[in-house]
Amino acid sequence: MLEGRGSLDLGFSLERKIAVVTGGASGIGREIALTFGATGARVAVLDLRAEGATEVATASGTGSRGFECDVSDAGSVEAAISEVVRHFGRVDILVNCAGVALIEAAEDLSVETWDATLDVNLKGAFLVCQQVGRHMLSTGGGRIINIASQAASVGLEGHLAYCASKAGLLGLTRVLAVEWGGRGISVNTISPTIVLTDLGRKVWAGEKGEAFKKMIPSGRFAYPDEIAAVALFLAGAATEMINGADILVDGGYTAR
Helix, strand or coil: CCCCCCCCCCCCCCCCCEEEEECCCCHHHHHHHHHHHHCCCEEEEEECCHHHHHHHHHHHCCCCEEEECCCCCHHHHHHHHHHHHHHHCCCCEEEECCCCCCCECHHHCCHHHHHHHHHHHHHHHHHHHHHHHHHHHHHCCEEEEEECCHHHCCCCCCEHHHHHHHHHHHHHHHHHHHHHHHHCEEEEEEEECCECCHHHHHHCCCHHHHHHHCCCCCCCCECHHHHHHHHHHHHCCCCCCCCCCEEEECCCHHHC
16 A cells, blocks of 8 residues: 555535635635635635625625725735734635736836736735735645636737736746745645636627637636636645646647
8 A cells, every 4th residue: 555644635625714815706706705615614705895805705604704905005915814814813725816907909008007917916916925824834834826817828919917917926826835835835826718707708708709719629718616616626635735836727728
């Protein structure tokens, strides 16, 4: 019999776990928060929209709670994470899902759009990872999952700032995985294709969406619950050795 550490928990239960989900009031973040709640986690739902965060927390059940947070502002992040720790006592899982996609041609891209994109997608993830990571290091470890994009691995027209921010997020994740992996924290990314959130359905409706689907070998866009399922997998007890990885959920788009 091969040497091992004993039987793995393959039940995907997050019972007694405390999870933080940024951008949790809508879209992918909302689906992840609801999925984590359904599998037993108490979820701190962080969002710029406090009312929306509270609504999702209530729907998640299990004693979840919403918190207002602007991830691009260091003071707001510090205050929100401090309040989460005061309320729940610890953080076991972090999912950085807050993000923006502001589309402009490269020659027309304004400094304001560049800054706004990098502030939320990259600086925001850094600020939350650092605050939560410090806490996890002091309590023995945890799981960090950053929501990147297929745009981190390929160039997409009109997505200069977005692609740069998501590629930077992969680099940030790998460094944290190297620095913190031996101290009990695994750090990974999930990189979806276009996801059929309410916003995704609106933006990619009609001929534009149909044309893009033809470039995806699987022939369709992803659903929010498919991304949440991967997040649940990475947050679970059986995936401790996955660290510094980028899991593509893109139907084969980047395989071409």
